[in-house]
Amino acid sequence: MPSGHATKELKAATVLVTGGGGLVGSRIVAQLSRAGARPVVLDRFDAYPHPVRDRFEVDRNAAEVVLGDVRERATVQWLVSRADFVIHAAAYADVAACTRRPEVAFAANVHGTQNVLDAVTGSAVKRLVFVSSASVYGDGAPGTVPRFSEDRPPAPISVYANAKVWGEHQVRLMLAGSGTEHTVLRYFSVYGEPQVPKPGSHSWMVPWMAMSAQAGRPLRLNGGGAQVRDMVHVDDVARATILALVADGAAGRTINVGTGVPTSVREIAGLIAAHFPGARLVETPMPEGDPRGGCADTRRAADLLGWHPTIALPEGVDRYVAWLKATPGVVPHWFTSPTASTASADVAA
Numbered sequence: 001m002p003s004g005h006a007t008k009e010l011k012a013a014t015v016l017v018t019g020g021g022g023l024v025g026s027r028i029v030a031q032l033s034r035a036g037a038r039p040v041v042l043d044r045f046d047a048y049p050h051p052v053r054d055r056f057e058v059d060r061n062a063a064e065v066v067l068g069d070v071r072e073r074a075t076v077q078w079l080v081s082r083a084d085f086v087i088h089a090a091a092y093a094d095v096a097a098c099t100r101r102p103e104v105a106f107a108a109n110v111h112g113t114q115n116v117l118d119a120v121t122g123s124a125v126k127r128l129v130f131v132s133s134a135s136v137y138g139d140g141a142p143g144t145v146p147r148f149s150e151d152r153p154p155a156p157i158s159v160y161a162n163a164k165v166w167g168e169h170q171v172r173l174m175l176a177g178s179g180t181e182h183t184v185l186r187y188f189s190v191y192g193e194p195q196v197p198k199p200g201s202h203s204w205m206v207p208w209m210a211m212s213a214q215a216g217r218p219l220r221l222n223g224g225g226a227q228v229r230d231m232v233h234v235d236d237v238a239r240a241t242i243l244a245l246v247a248d249g250a251a252g253r254t255i256n257v258g259t260g261v262p263t264s265v266r267e268i269a270g271l272i273a274a275h276f277p278g279a280r281l282v283e284t285p286m287p288e289g290d291p292r293g294g295c296a297d298t299r300r301a302a303d304l305l306g307w308h309p310t311i312a313l314p315e316g317v318d319r320y321v322a323w324l325k326a327t328p329g330v331v332p333h334w335f336t337s338p339t340a341s342t343a344s345a346d347v348a349a
């Protein structure tokens with residue numbers, strides 16, 4: 001839950017959350033609602049091949065839910081014209097899927113972002129938060145575990161990251177000096193219940209591994225699992241995002257949202273396997289666009305947002321596994337098919 005200052009600023013404010021039907025967006029919406037704001041969701045609701053709308057409790061927490069696309073100009077303009085704040089989180093949010101289908105990545109992540117910015121420019125929106133990703137940093141030097149500071153020049157190595165870099169630049173280009181403030185957030189690896197995997201994805205490690213272990217399948221270590229991730233819990237991410245909407249010092253700034261703790265993929269697998277006696281690990285090839293990774297320099301988030309992560313990875317994994325064991329029905333049908341590890345079911349453009 002965000003601080004008292006944020007709660008006061010947001011009381012009765014209308015906050016448009018694009019992608020508010022997704023994992024992070026829906027958690028942002030829940031926290032906004034608890035803070036007394038009026039969250040409005042715009043989402044296509046087709047990021048997963050199985051229904052997640054009820055599971056993510058979108059309709060319960062949002063004041064209004066619009067089934068639509070950020071590429072629909074009239075819809076976006078209508079929603080922005082009624083908003084005090086905008087959080088632009090909608091994206092084709094899967095590195096592997098963006099590599100397979102760059103045209104869909106372009107449509108959602110580039111064209112869609114341009115539409116949102118066109119609508120926000122000249123509007124009465126006080127601030128737009130653009131949700132970007134640590135993937136913009138690309139790889140550090142081989143054999144090192146880089147601590148990425150926000151001033152490091154972007155070096156994207158995937159279609160997904162390219163689109164995020166473009167979005168960041170376009171936000172700054174269009175909104176700097178306009179009547180609408182902007183903040184760019186770079187999320188590191190987000191996890192936490194009720195996250196579920198996407199077919200053919202090599203992201204969403206915690207659900208992939210936990211559901212694999214529960215099904216008696218081996219846990220896949222792409223490239224041997226030496227790459228590191230900064231795993232940040234979705235509750236903490238949502239709180240940081242809401243703080244970024246209202247924190248005075250965040251206007252015009254780019255801020256990492258990570259824990260500062262690097263964990264190798266092999267270690268993450270170990271934390272999960274510990275809950276499933278007999279779980280096996282298997283080494284698999286490194287997929288294209290999968291970065292060696294690093295962790296966040298967290299000083300700016302602490303200084304400008306007063307934000308610190310509160311859920312350490314072992315606790316977050318314990319929570320996730322406990323939720324999964326208590327809610328076995330969340331495992332999607334496609335996941336239980338024998339070809340799930342290689343399945344692909346991308347959304348239409």
Ligand SMILES: NC(=O)c1ccc[n+]([C@@H]2O[C@H](COP(=O)([O-])OP(=O)(O)OC[C@H]3O[C@@H](n4cnc5c(N)ncnc54)[C@H](O)[C@@H]3O)[C@@H](O)[C@H]2O)c1
Nearest residue numbers: 019021022023024044045047069070090091093133187190
């Ligand atoms: N999950 C992570 O580890 C992570 C890390 C860094 C950044 N991010 C970013 O955080 C944001 C949220 O990601 P998430 O993990 O919740 O993924 P998600 O797929 O659960 O949520 C994204 C939502 O955007 C919606 N969407 C996609 N294209 C759309 C379009 N054209 N119009 C309207 N809605 C559309 C989807 O339906 C989905 O509900 C994304 O911008 C993503 O790139 C996520």
